[in-house]
Amino acid sequence: MLVVHVFVQVKTGKIDAFTTATLENARSSLAEPGIARFDVLQQADDPSAFILVEAYRSPHDAVLHKETRHYQVWRDTVADMMAVPRTSVKYSGIFPDEKEW
């Protein structure tokens, strides 16, 4: 399992709009066959800090995700809501087993 953590720092005053757009994208992403999970986390001590936890069944599924309409709409919608450019880190999911994600 390829797990990508996407870190987003949202501008003050844009948290609600970012949340709305991101939940819409998360719901659509979860319907992609190559996506096992698409969690949205908000940092407890900094509500402007978010992580998108994207679990892909293969690296190719991560490529396919970026070709979807819902991803592109999200990317364009939130572009001006970010305080700094977003960053990401890739992980290999070693637990649970592949089929349990």
Add this chain to the structure above:
Amino acid sequence: MLVVHVFVQVKTGKIDAFTTATLENARSSLAEPGIARFDVLQQADDPSAFILVEAYRSPHDAVLHKETRHYQVWRDTVADMMAVPRTSVKYSGIFPDEKEW
């Protein structure tokens, strides 16, 4: 959902031993009623960097976890395997809905 990311940097030569102990702890932790998930992630470009992703149904469940035998065995087993003290960050899981974790 309270989601805790625990960051661990493992000493060179201790990766296999850390993985074994951590998978044992993850399996037992997942059997706790207050734990919805207990993922183990290994950083793609740095195999000595791990994140434990612990999803608790309530803050009290995080307290109960630390009282379990399997947590305490893991804590003591891996204490000398870490290159630096581990750190953690707390998040609120805002997607998916509580029952979907």
